[in-house]
Amino acid sequence: MDKIVINGGFPLNGEIAISGAKNSAIKLMAVSLLTDQPVELPNMPRLRDTRFMGQLLAHLGVEVEEGPGPKMTLHAKELSGTEAPYDLVRKMRASFNVLGPLLAREHKARVSLPGGCAIGARPVDLHLKAFEQLGAKIELEKGYVVASAKGGLKGADITFPFISVGATEHTILAAVLADGETTLNNCAREPEIVDLVECLNAMGAKIFGAGRSEIKIEGVSSLSGVSHSVVPDRIEAGTYALAAATAGGSVRLTNIRSDHLGSLWPLIAQAGCKVSLDETTVLIERGGGRPKAVDVETQAYPGFPTDLQAQFMGLMCLADGVSIIRENIFENRFMHCPELVRMGADITVKGREAIVRGVKELYGAPVMATDLRASASLINCALAAKGETHIGRVYHLDRGFEHIEIKLGQCGARIERMPDDE
Numbered sequence: 001m002d003k004i005v006i007n008g009g010f011p012l013n014g015e016i017a018i019s020g021a022k023n024s025a026i027k028l029m030a031v032s033l034l035t036d037q038p039v040e041l042p043n044m045p046r047l048r049d050t051r052f053m054g055q056l057l058a059h060l061g062v063e064v065e066e067g068p069g070p071k072m073t074l075h076a077k078e079l080s081g082t083e084a085p086y087d088l089v090r091k092m093r094a095s096f097n098v099l100g101p102l103l104a105r106e107h108k109a110r111v112s113l114p115g116g117c118a119i120g121a122r123p124v125d126l127h128l129k130a131f132e133q134l135g136a137k138i139e140l141e142k143g144y145v146v147a148s149a150k151g152g153l154k155g156a157d158i159t160f161p162f163i164s165v166g167a168t169e170h171t172i173l174a175a176v177l178a179d180g181e182t183t184l185n186n187c188a189r190e191p192e193i194v195d196l197v198e199c200l201n202a203m204g205a206k207i208f209g210a211g212r213s214e215i216k217i218e219g220v221s222s223l224s225g226v227s228h229s230v231v232p233d234r235i236e237a238g239t240y241a242l243a244a245a246t247a248g249g250s251v252r253l254t255n256i257r258s259d260h261l262g263s264l265w266p267l268i269a270q271a272g273c274k275v276s277l278d279e280t281t282v283l284i285e286r287g288g289g290r291p292k293a294v295d296v297e298t299q300a301y302p303g304f305p306t307d308l309q310a311q312f313m314g315l316m317c318l319a320d321g322v323s324i325i326r327e328n329i330f331e332n333r334f335m336h337c338p339e340l341v342r343m344g345a346d347i348t349v350k351g352r353e354a355i356v357r358g359v360k361e362l363y364g365a366p367v368m369a370t371d372l373r374a375s376a377s378l379i380n381c382a383l384a385a386k387g388e389t390h391i392g393r394v395y396h397l398d399r400g401f402e403h404i405e406i407k408l409g410q411c412g413a414r415i416e417r418m419p420d421d422e
Ligand SMILES: CC(=O)N[C@H]1[C@@H](OP(=O)(O)OP(=O)(O)OC[C@H]2O[C@@H](n3ccc(=O)[nH]c3=O)[C@H](O)[C@@H]2O)O[C@H](CO)[C@@H](O)[C@@H]1O
Pocket: 023, 024, 093, 094, 120, 121, 122, 123, 124, 125, 126, 127, 128, 163, 164, 165, 166, 167, 188, 306, 307, 329, 330, 331
């Protein structure tokens, strides 16, 4: 296992190109199960999660070809099976998304219950309820979901009891080939859902309303192949914007969709940074002086994303004042707090809220990455901290950040990956 070693206390200066979004890419890979034609994704991020998804799809009979460059081509001419085993699904939550497409195409599937970041209980009841409403029979058997839909899925009127990104996407992936019309109410509105729908519609699907609360799907009998560019990763962009705000300096991010981070820019500005935006780039500048304390709470899109909560807390650790950070999406997403405290932060967690009393300085320390975005907040704070920080268990980080040492290194970060003898 590797660790990241950062010699911090130096500002960042330079430019970083943002990759395709992990949280879109893995769902777009699952789209390949819905057609016997090739699905080409020209700007795939190379991540542990995309590699795991590739392994699972190959197990199901999909030909997965990487390259040239960042391109990935997936071709599910014929499927060799409909079972997604525990060993391939446990490593990543979104791999559960093969269930819907398998049900849609093969009318049956046996898929292990998913794994993913340990940030809460994360049940999949909404997904399964939606599939039942589409006419599937669902049984739970020794850690597996066994699903069947004799004669195929049927369109239905479905209202999600609360907003779920995964359940919205997964139901779309199943209903697209169902017989008749499906209406989904109380949908998530994340840009990754719009990206998924744009890809499916380019393949001949008839889906209306993505990005809104109500989505209508007119089922089609088949989908064609496609070449579709993955939407830029708003969480990667937000993480590097917050890295510049935390460590200081001046960093330009390119290949972004600035409108996808509408909830973040005003908060970074309130914290005392200059934010200069156009449609596809942002320049973040933070001169001398401490950041200002700002309160934040996580919400479904277009609210402030839970996937940037830990990184925003990293910035607030150095603020002049007290910041209250409220996590509304996941019940256990404060595992970075004790690790940040090792670096000198002053944080008290009370239920869903963290009270962050800003300190003048953080210092380097040995810390442990506990989940993907928590790892990113440790990196950001280590860049600002005086001295050397060793961040263990970086496999979490590799799930979602492409070439992080290279990208930050380009901006002058003193960051190295080393073998860890943990
Ligand atoms: C791979 C991927 O895209 N992951 C993202 C996705 O996760 P994911 O799709 O898992 O997140 P959801 O939006 O589904 O989860 C929101 C909340 O609903 C709960 N829930 C969800 C489904 C269900 O059937 N039952 C249930 O109770 C979850 O435990 C959580 O508390 O959206 C999250 C919220 O923006 C992000 O943090 C994750 O990075």
